[in-house]
Amino acid sequence: MDALNIPRPAWITEDLVLLEEQTRRFVSTEFTPNIERWNDAGMYGREVWTKAGAAGLLCPAIPEDYGGVGGSFAHEVVINRELSLGGFDSFGAPLHSGIVAPYILHYGTEEQKRRWLPKLVTGELVGAIAMSEPGTGSDLQGVRTTAKKSGNGYVLNGSKTFITNGQHANLIVVVAKTDPGAGAKGVSLMVVEADNAPGFRRGRKLKKLGLESADTSELFFEDVKLPPENLLGTEEGQGFAQLMKDLPRERLIVVVHAQAMIERAIALTIPYVKERKAFGKPIMDFQNTQFVLAECKSEATISRVFHDHCIERYLKGELDTVTASMAKYWITDLQGKIIDRCLQLFGGYGYMEEFPISRLYRDARVMRIYAGSNEIMKVIIARSL
Ligand SMILES: Cc1cc2nc3c(=O)[nH]c(=O)nc-3n(C[C@H](O)[C@H](O)[C@H](O)COP(=O)(O)OP(=O)(O)OC[C@H]3O[C@@H](n4cnc5c(N)ncnc54)[C@H](O)[C@@H]3O)c2cc1C
Numbered sequence: 001m002d003a004l005n006i007p008r009p010a011w012i013t014e015d016l017v018l019l020e021e022q023t024r025r026f027v028s029t030e031f032t033p034n035i036e037r038w039n040d041a042g043m044y045g046r047e048v049w050t051k052a053g054a055a056g057l058l059c060p061a062i063p064e065d066y067g068g069v070g071g072s073f074a075h076e077v078v079i080n081r082e083l084s085l086g087g088f089d090s091f092g093a094p095l096h097s098g099i100v101a102p103y104i105l106h107y108g109t110e111e112q113k114r115r116w117l118p119k120l121v122t123g124e125l126v127g128a129i130a131m132s133e134p135g136t137g138s139d140l141q142g143v144r145t146t147a148k149k150s151g152n153g154y155v156l157n158g159s160k161t162f163i164t165n166g167q168h169a170n171l172i173v174v175v176a177k178t179d180p181g182a183g184a185k186g187v188s189l190m191v192v193e194a195d196n197a198p199g200f201r202r203g204r205k206l207k208k209l210g211l212e213s214a215d216t217s218e219l220f221f222e223d224v225k226l227p228p229e230n231l232l233g234t235e236e237g238q239g240f241a242q243l244m245k246d247l248p249r250e251r252l253i254v255v256v257h258a259q260a261m262i263e264r265a266i267a268l269t270i271p272y273v274k275e276r277k278a279f280g281k282p283i284m285d286f287q288n289t290q291f292v293l294a295e296c297k298s299e300a301t302i303s304r305v306f307h308d309h310c311i312e313r314y315l316k317g318e319l320d321t322v323t324a325s326m327a328k329y330w331i332t333d334l335q336g337k338i339i340d341r342c343l344q345l346f347g348g349y350g351y352m353e354e355f356p357i358s359r360l361y362r363d364a365r366v367m368r369i370y371a372g373s374n375e376i377m378k379v380i381i382a383r384s385l
Contacts, residue, residue, distance in 0.1 A: 003267035004301050009308040011315055016078050019060075023082035026055050031088050038213045042205060044091060046126075046168055053123030058093060059101045066105070067118030073098075073249065073314055077256050084260035087356055089363045090214035092128075092165040096120065098253045099246070100127025103173055103189065107233045107242045112191070116171055128169035130160040130219055131243070137162070138376050140175065140243065141183060145221065147176040147190045147231075154178070154231065156190055156224040159203075162370075166217025167205050170194045174221065175243070178236040187239035189232040192224060199224040210362030247372070248324035252314055254371045255327045258335040258364070259307045262300045265360050269293065269342040276347075289345055296338045303331045322384045329377035332367040339364050 008017075030051055038044045052058050060075035062068025069075075080094045101120045104113060119125040136142035145158025156176060163169070172192040179186030194200055203218025232242070270293065273283040283289050310327045313319040343350040343357050350357050368374045 003263045003270065004297065004304055006301060006304060009312065011074050011308070011312055012078070013074075016074055019075060020078050020082060022055070023057060023079050024086070026052070026057060027082060027086040027088065030055075031083075031086060031091075035087070035213075042212055043167060043215045044213055048091075049093075049123035049126050049168065051123070052093060053121060058123050059097045059117070059121045061097070062101055062105060062117050062121055066113050067121040073252075074311070076253075077311060080253065080256050081260045084257055085264050087264070087359070089257065089261065089360075090211040092126075092168075092214060094253050094257065095129065095164050096127040099129055099250055100171065100173055102246060102249065103129070103232060103242065104191075106246065107189070107238070109229075109234060111229065112232065116191070120171065125171040126165055126168040128163050128165040128172045128219075129175075130163050130172050131175045132160060132162045134159060134161050138373055140240070141187070143175055143177060143187070145174060145176040146180060147174075147178050147188060147226065149178070150225070152228050154190065154226045154228070156192065156199075156221045156226055158221050160219045160221075161203075161217075162206065163217050163219050165215060166219055167202060167215035172219065173232065175239055178231075178239075182237065184240040185237045187243075188236050189239045189242055190226055191230045191232055192221070192226065193230070197224050197226075209365055210359070211366060244321075248319045248321050249314065250371055251324040251328040251377075252310055252319065254367055255307055255310060255324075255331050258332045258367050259300075259304060261360055261364055262303065262331075262335050262338050265339045265342040265357060266293070266296050266300055268357055268360075269296075269345050272349075273345050283345065292341050292345065296341055299334055300338060303334050307331060322381055325372070325377040325380040328371065329368075329374040329381070332364075333374060335364050335367060 030048060056069055057079050059068050060071040061073055064070045076098050083091055104116050116125060120127055131140060133143055147154040147156045172194055174190045174192055176188060176190050177186050178188040192200060199222045201220040203220055205215050205217050208216060273289050276283045306327055310319055310323060339360050343361050346355060346357050349355050352358060
């Protein structure tokens with residue numbers, strides 16, 4: 001599916017083309033036949049995680065020493081794009097591979113890396129990052145979850161909400177205050193191994209506007225005892241800095257996702273308007289349709305160029321937070337606009353569940369909200385003015 005027909009960027013090497021084909025095959029054999037069942041259940045089957053792990057599609061950027069294939073972020077981009085182009089926008093692997101595993105890789109001790117990374121690669125562990133709470137999302141310094149010192153370990157108390165992979169996750173990186181009086185310097189990342197954590201409870205799988213088969217959930221921690229080695233890294237109070245350093249990549253993951261959804265929307269719309277007739281001719285023959293799609297294609301191509309530019313800069317270690325924020329806000333805004341315009345061209349069918357454009361419309365809405373809302377992106381950009 002390539003609605004834009006633009007040449008592959010230089011960062012797509014030959015092995016990435018093979019990975020693209022491999023992922024496409026995996027998606028069509030393992031995902032496509034099951035999607036109705038998963039949508040009805042409101043959740044992916046747990047087995048798909050281990051299958052994806054076995055196929056090498058989880059955490060491809062993790063070095064071989066820790067069980068990975070030693071790829072790069074480019075491998076993640078290829079896999080994430082294929083998942084999205086196949087219509088599997090709700091699968092939580094991009095967060096598992098691109099957010100949770102890198103926290104362990106970048107900030108974990110050697111022992112933590114050896115303990116958790118190989119199992120994240122195989123899918124034996126499913127990762128989640130628990131930042132947001134009922135009372136705070138954008139303002140992370142306002143988190144109320146605490147990890148109080150007890151003996152040489154910690155006791156974790158608090159509740160989190162909107163957590164992606166919340167029902168399946170068994171390795172949860174929790175943002176907590178180890179020193180509630182110290183502002184940002186009092187925040188630490190605590191790792192909860194949920195299979196054996198008395199006091200940990202999963203709440204509701206939340207009902208949502210879109211991404212129905214994503215198991216976004218509430219999580220509760222009540223006097224959960226954690227040994228000292230479950231503080232990520234070796235020093236308390238590093239959590240905020242750790243979160244901030246990884247933000248450009250997290251935003252870029254959303255950018256890649258949004259761009260793939262834009263391209264899928266256009267690719268779905270073109271054949272439909274060529275087929276569907278009104279007033280004795282295909283919808284495509286109306287100049288309005290041509291102009292709308294000409295604008296969508298032009299804008300999608302412009303955003304693809306910026307998307308590729310950001311990926312290239314990230315791969316060179318040069319992507320700054322401001323540029324990543326510009327891309328996140330601008331491309332997800334564009335995504336909303338393009339998908340809406342494409343849906344309009346489907347008429348009433350665009351509103352019907354069996355037409356994938358309706359799902360794209362619902363699934364896209366969250367991208368302006370999460371991974372830092374688009375307003376927060378503008379706050380960050382404005383600071384650079
Ligand atoms: C489907 C889904 C999945 C998610 N997955 C995760 C996850 O895995 N882990 C996790 O921790 N969180 C997750 N989130 C939570 C998400 O990151 C937050 O919803 C988001 O950060 C916004 O926080 P909030 O909902 O508390 O909104 P609020 O912070 O209450 O913001 C409300 C509004 O005020 C605006 N606003 C806030 N501050 C400012 C400001 N300074 N200037 C201008 N405007 C401002 C916001 O932009 C927004 O429009 C998920 C959310 C959803 C919906």
